[in-house]
Amino acid sequence: MEQTIQRRDLLKAGLAVSALATSASAQPMETVRVAFVGVGGRGTGLLRVVLKLPGVKVNALADINEANLARAQKVVTDAGQAKPEGYSRSETDFRRLCDRDDLDLVINATPWQWHTPISVAAMNAGKHTATEVPAALTVEECWQLVETSEKTGKHCTMLENDCYYREVLMILTMIRAGLLGEPLYAEAGYLHDLRTVKFNTVPHGEPWRLEHTVKRNGNLYPTHPMGPLAWWMDINRGDRLSHLVSMSSKPSAMKAFAIREFGADDYRAKTDYKLGDVNVTLLKTERGRTITLWFNTNSPRVKEHLLRIQGSKGAFSSLMDKIFIEGRSNRGDTENWRGRHDWEETAEYRKEYESALWKVKGDDSRGSGHGGGDYMEMYRLIKNLREGRPPDIDVYDAAAWSVISPLSEASVADRSQPMEVPDFTRGKWKIRAPIDPDQIV
Numbered sequence: 001m002e003q004t005i006q007r008r009d010l011l012k013a014g015l016a017v018s019a020l021a022t023s024a025s026a027q028p029m030e031t032v033r034v035a036f037v038g039v040g041g042r043g044t045g046l047l048r049v050v051l052k053l054p055g056v057k058v059n060a061l062a063d064i065n066e067a068n069l070a071r072a073q074k075v076v077t078d079a080g081q082a083k084p085e086g087y088s089r090s091e092t093d094f095r096r097l098c099d100r101d102d103l104d105l106v107i108n109a110t111p112w113q114w115h116t117p118i119s120v121a122a123m124n125a126g127k128h129t130a131t132e133v134p135a136a137l138t139v140e141e142c143w144q145l146v147e148t149s150e151k152t153g154k155h156c157t158m159l160e161n162d163c164y165y166r167e168v169l170m171i172l173t174m175i176r177a178g179l180l181g182e183p184l185y186a187e188a189g190y191l192h193d194l195r196t197v198k199f200n201t202v203p204h205g206e207p208w209r210l211e212h213t214v215k216r217n218g219n220l221y222p223t224h225p226m227g228p229l230a231w232w233m234d235i236n237r238g239d240r241l242s243h244l245v246s247m248s249s250k251p252s253a254m255k256a257f258a259i260r261e262f263g264a265d266d267y268r269a270k271t272d273y274k275l276g277d278v279n280v281t282l283l284k285t286e287r288g289r290t291i292t293l294w295f296n297t298n299s300p301r302v303k304e305h306l307l308r309i310q311g312s313k314g315a316f317s318s319l320m321d322k323i324f325i326e327g328r329s330n331r332g333d334t335e336n337w338r339g340r341h342d343w344e345e346t347a348e349y350r351k352e353y354e355s356a357l358w359k360v361k362g363d364d365s366r367g368s369g370h371g372g373g374d375y376m377e378m379y380r381l382i383k384n385l386r387e388g389r390p391p392d393i394d395v396y397d398a399a400a401w402s403v404i405s406p407l408s409e410a411s412v413a414d415r416s417q418p419m420e421v422p423d424f425t426r427g428k429w430k431i432r433a434p435i436d437p438d439q440i441v
């Protein structure tokens, strides 16, 4: 009860609290002048989405791969805008791009090691920035993002498209309506066989990913599953991640794949891959909730969209696509514990609890990547900037969700010892307003 009142009060305080709790700010703007750094597979996909939105002008593009750069320039001119200036002199040519005086936002879809350096350069040059996931690779980089955003007053958002999935926002709407009770436990995973992508044996292979599999062991891609759970559980907005423990199975599938594909004498078959095939990370929150994150990009499997939550009054499972609500799904029959605990179809709840965003923009998002999530994240990014509002996912979220990687690596390397999650908000998680799904529209 006390928690419900607290959340309601925080929601009422809404914008005032979120403005108070983030030092970055922005004036409304009619047109958002955009640059992209990194226009490979992902950057080009996002560029196509952005070009469909009103109030966007793409003024500059950077990529060290000149063919990718030229392809992206053509995407822009095909959309009817002037050819954006290209930057491809070197891996640090993004600095020249950031120095332009006709940019409001730098979108960054480069390989992971460039996310923080480019975000920091953009903010220091007076631009807002939106980075692909994860925002940072080390604890130090996470702090660097937070401190630079606070110092410059510029937004640093992370492009976590999973937060905008239809069922994620619907469950958030149901949580706000009190249907699931208090969220107690949730689990989610990034379970995606990327062996061919890492070894570059498919046309869209990304060889930069392989290096991380060779050298690192932990949960290397935590933000896709963490983002939705953080919104459901008010992480950084009423609660916060406190500590984690992490464990990896032994590495096996990468070497087996390399022997089969390239022969036993190939250097890739002789390479030792540090990344354990299946990583499980357990997190505890300050208010006593628990989270499990799964990570597996090495094993033969079908991509699985694992997303589950257990609240004090009910549960949701994305795999079954079903919901159970005490007193509704079992028709109030709590006495008869043997039966009547029937799951209900998620679709049954759509009529009542479809999120505000999906009601309004569901049709427009159709056909865009990741179940419409790519359209939704870019739509919200640009809309917030045009209206002078903070991004839905701010620098504190980017840091707290990304830091899971280095902390899981440290825990795995030390017999699963608990690792403290830094409080990047420096106590402001207690007063920051929870995400209000009715405002995400």
Ligand SMILES: NC(=O)c1ccc[n+]([C@@H]2O[C@H](COP(=O)([O-])OP(=O)(O)OC[C@H]3O[C@@H](n4cnc5c(N)ncnc54)[C@H](O)[C@@H]3O)[C@@H](O)[C@H]2O)c1
Binding pocket: 037, 038, 039, 040, 041, 042, 043, 062, 063, 064, 065, 068, 090, 091, 092, 093, 094, 109, 110, 111, 112, 114, 132, 133, 134, 159, 160, 161, 205, 206, 207, 370
């Ligand atoms: N959110 C999602 O659903 C999603 C999906 C795919 C990829 N991603 C992320 O997007 C990022 C890019 O992935 P991708 O699949 O497009 O990889 P990619 O290899 O296809 O593209 C990366 C591009 O960045 C360029 N590049 C590399 N270093 C650069 C530098 N210093 N300056 C300028 N350009 C540079 C490369 O030439 C390439 O064109 C990664 O962080 C990845 O994790 C996110």
